[in-house]
Amino acid sequence: MAMKEAFFAEFDHEMATTRKLLERVPEDRLAWKPHERSMSLGGLAQHVANIPHWSTVILKQREFDQADAPPRLAEPHSRAEILQLFERTTKEARAAMDISDPEWMAPWTFKQSGHEVFTLPKAAALRGWVMNHGVHHRGQLSVYLRMLNVPLPAMYGPSADEAQ
Secondary structure, three states, X not given: OOHHHHHHHHHHXXXXXXXXXXXXXXXXXXXXXXXXXXXXXXXXXXXXXXXXXXHHHHHXXXXXXXXXXXXXXXXXXXXXXXHHHHHHHHHHHHHHOOOOHHHHHOEEEEEEXXXXXXXXXXXXXXXXXXXXXXXXXXXXHHHHHHHOOOOOOOOOOOOOOOOO
16 A cells, blocks of 8 residues: 555544534634633634645645744634635645655655754654644644533544534
């Protein structure tokens, strides 16, 4: 099996789970924060929706310097806006993943103002910066939703709110 096939299976599964959670974000609570230093619900949901974008950055470039990052996205105004971003970034990410095994193993470097922070094979960078990072923030989002009494979907088995 080609590496891309394994990544496609994992990516598709995780993105379907993420979409179920994003669909539950209450539109009238986008500005809500559990703490003054926390991201807003809308900001966190948008961040989760934008994480697949990193697939394209990792797989189409040899390196990325955080100093060259585009400005942060403006706070979203609707759940539809968040879902549109998610649909676009996942579609672009999946297209970027259609590469050969040697390309998956090519090095990718993350820099900060010209200073190398780390270099990893693209497969490892994608797993860390997209898959693991996405699951981490999806967990945060599920806590936000729980605090707002929004029923959670089944993710890796039944949730307390619905059976698988």
